[in-house]
Amino acid sequence: MATANKLRVAAIGDLHVMEDSTAPYRDLFTEMSANADVAVLCGDLTNFGKTSEAEILAEDIRHCAIPVLGVLGNHDYECGQPEEVARILHEAGMTVLGEQAQEIDGVGFAGVKGFLGGYGRGELMPFGEPLIKAFVDEAMSEARKLENQLRQLRTERSVAVLHYSPVVDTIQGEPPAIFQYLGSQRLCEPIDRFDHVKAVVHGHAHHGTYEGKTPRGIPVYNVAQFVCREAFGRPYAVLEI
Numbered sequence: 724m725a726t727a728n729k730l731r732v733a734a735i736g737d738l739h740v741m742e743d744s745t746a747p748y749r750d751l752f753t754e755m756s757a758n759a760d761v762a763v764l765c766g767d768l769t770n771f772g773k774t775s776e777a778e779i780l781a782e783d784i785r786h787c788a789i790p791v792l793g794v795l796g797n798h799d800y801e802c803g804q805p806e807e808v809a810r811i812l813h814e815a816g817m818t819v820l821g822e823q824a825q826e827i828d829g830v831g832f833a834g835v836k837g838f839l840g841g842y843g844r845g846e847l848m849p850f851g852e853p854l855i856k857a858f859v860d861e862a863m864s865e866a867r868k869l870e871n872q873l874r875q876l877r878t879e880r881s882v883a884v885l886h887y888s889p890v891v892d893t894i895q896g897e898p899p900a901i902f903q904y905l906g907s908q909r910l911c912e913p914i915d916r917f918d919h920v921k922a923v924v925h926g927h928a929h930h931g932t933y934e935g936k937t938p939r940g941i942p943v944y945n946v947a948q949f950v951c952r953e954a955f956g957r958p959y960a961v962l963e964i
């Protein structure tokens with residue numbers, strides 16, 4: 724049960740809903756509604772970003788008894804219509820974060836998909852060809868969007884919601900050769916700037932590690948369903964914020 728004044732957040736990433744599935748998350752959302760106060764979805768909600776996939780998930784979201792919010796992932800961009808995926812999910816009641824932070828029972832939520840680019844010595848720098856600069860710019864732009872939302876919040880506690888990982892800790896288990904495609908440490912900068920951020924959730928690294936932290940020590944959780952299943956025997960995590 725929840726500790727007094729704490730918000731129970733059920734978080735899951737990488738749902739990868741396919742067009743041939745029937746109510747794939749309906750029972751899970753019912754379970755999450757019994758165990759938490761809010762459901763957070765950390766991207767790759769659909770497998771290819773198809774309208775039919777989004778509509779299947781939307782039906783399950785309509786049956787979820789607690790507020791649903793979250794971000795899209797790279798898979799939701801595959802068909803070139805992420806706005807349409809977001810619109811369908813929004814119409815079903817999900818808050819798709821991106822520009823505007825959200826507050827639920829005194830806890831703030833700020834979220835972006837994020838982007839890739841690597842960490843530490845492996846971080847891609849905006850040098851040389853215009854395409855490289857544009858690539859790095861995309862990661863910086865996502866970090867800025869996150870910062871703007873975190874700045875909007877007046878809550879004492881908040882959660883940053885991402886698809887890509889801001890840290891290396893939670894992608895351990897993946898092949899090191901692909902680390903730079905799993906996230907960007909540029910996402911840590913806004914997170915570490917605000918005292919109210921109490922936790923970060925992300926997905927994308929299906930074979931990563933559940934728990935890590937930012938340079939300032941903010942806990943980061945990889946809630947990709949496969950990682951949660953490994954850690955808890957169920958495909959989502961419950962955090963008390």
Ligand SMILES: [Fe+2]
Pocket residue numbers: 737739767796798927929
């Ligand atoms: Fe995924």
Ligand SMILES: [Fe+2]
Pocket residue numbers: 767796797798886926927928
């Ligand atoms: Fe992904």
